[in-house]
Amino acid sequence: MEKTIRKWFMVWDFEKEEEWLNEMALSGWVLDGVGFCSYHFSRCEPGEYTVRLEMHPQDEPYLQFMRDTGAEYVGRMLQWIYFRKKTTEGSFDLFSDIDSRIAHLNKIGRMLSLVGAANLIIGMANTFSPARLGWVNLLCATLLMYALGRIHGKKEALEKERRLHE
Amino acid sequence: MPDSLALTESTYYILLALHTPQHGYGIMQQTEALSGGRVRLAAGTLYGALNALCDKGWILPLPVEDGSRRKEYKLTEKGLQVLRTEVKRLRELADNGERILG
Known part of the structure; x- marks a missing residue:
């Protein structure tokens, strides 16, 4: 099952955007793709995934590095990239200091x-x-x-x- | 920047983990294990730090072997020096703390 939600966030609210995406994952909808002011979700077990986003230029070695740590690259919208990782694979953060x-x-x-x-x-x-x-x-x-x-x-x-x- | 400045906790543990060559995910796991779960390096933070440390010449990427796509890094002689100096500095901090607080 899939669904698309149209929504937009101000750039300074990127943490709120991330929070919202994680609330969706907690309620059984994980981010599966991004478009301009639109988010595509698919069904998951509630709390199966952690979702993270960041501004990062096009950088294939970085995406490979992220995949090596167990994260999945979901997509890119302008300069923003979205990742998700199964919670069973451990905690998932992009920045730790x-x-x-x-x-x-x-x-x-x-x-x-x-x-x-x-x-x-x-x-x-x-x-x-x-x-x-x-x-x-x-x-x-x-x-x-x-x-x-x-x-x-x-x-x-x-x-x-x-x-x-x- | 003079190289005698204090290292950040992330830098310290990354260098320490690279005492044996390994890839990014290995560094994350080892740091967590060494610190008893207290320090968790996040992937973005680690990636930025690895690039900065390569630029400094404290670590270097190993040639990627066939069949393995994960890039491994190793500590350089310079990196080892930095790490030894830092251990000395940290010992001074801890010793003084213990001496004064008892």
Whole structure:
């Protein structure tokens, strides 16, 4: 049995997205594929899988490394990749220290800045074009900058922690 | 970065596990066993650390043998030095703690 759920999460809510996917797995629906704002599930035993996601560029050696540790690659949506692992094969986490969590947030931050800057430039260029569609890009740039701020806030909290713990 | 800085717990256990050459999953299992289940290296963290340690020249990947797709790593002479220095530093920390707290 399969089902598809349309849902979307803000980029700074990636932990909530992961939480939701794990709640689905606990209720017997495991992530089987991802699309744009859509999630495909198939039936599983409740709690059979742990699901994890992260922003990571195209990187075949990494996927192979993950498979070697017993994780299954579920799919990719833009820069986000999704994994799942059977709970019987042991605990499953992507990051186990503060440093690598900060590195992950930096990766997200860099992506947001890049896309944000591109929208800003396109937006300004198009403001003076006859089509007058520049505002769309400027709006996107504003949203992306806001997202960057949220990610930065998360990073600062971790950095504060990092001063005392590793 | 000077190499005399303290190692993170992850780095320390990865280097220690690589005293005998092995692949990523082996490092995760050995770290968990050595620390009595306290330290669990997550796959993403380990992958990033392995690449960083290769760049530093503290470990190196072994040529992949036919029939085995898992990449194995080994500690280099430099890595061993770093590890010995760190053990000395940790001993100092523990000794001082015990001396003062009794």
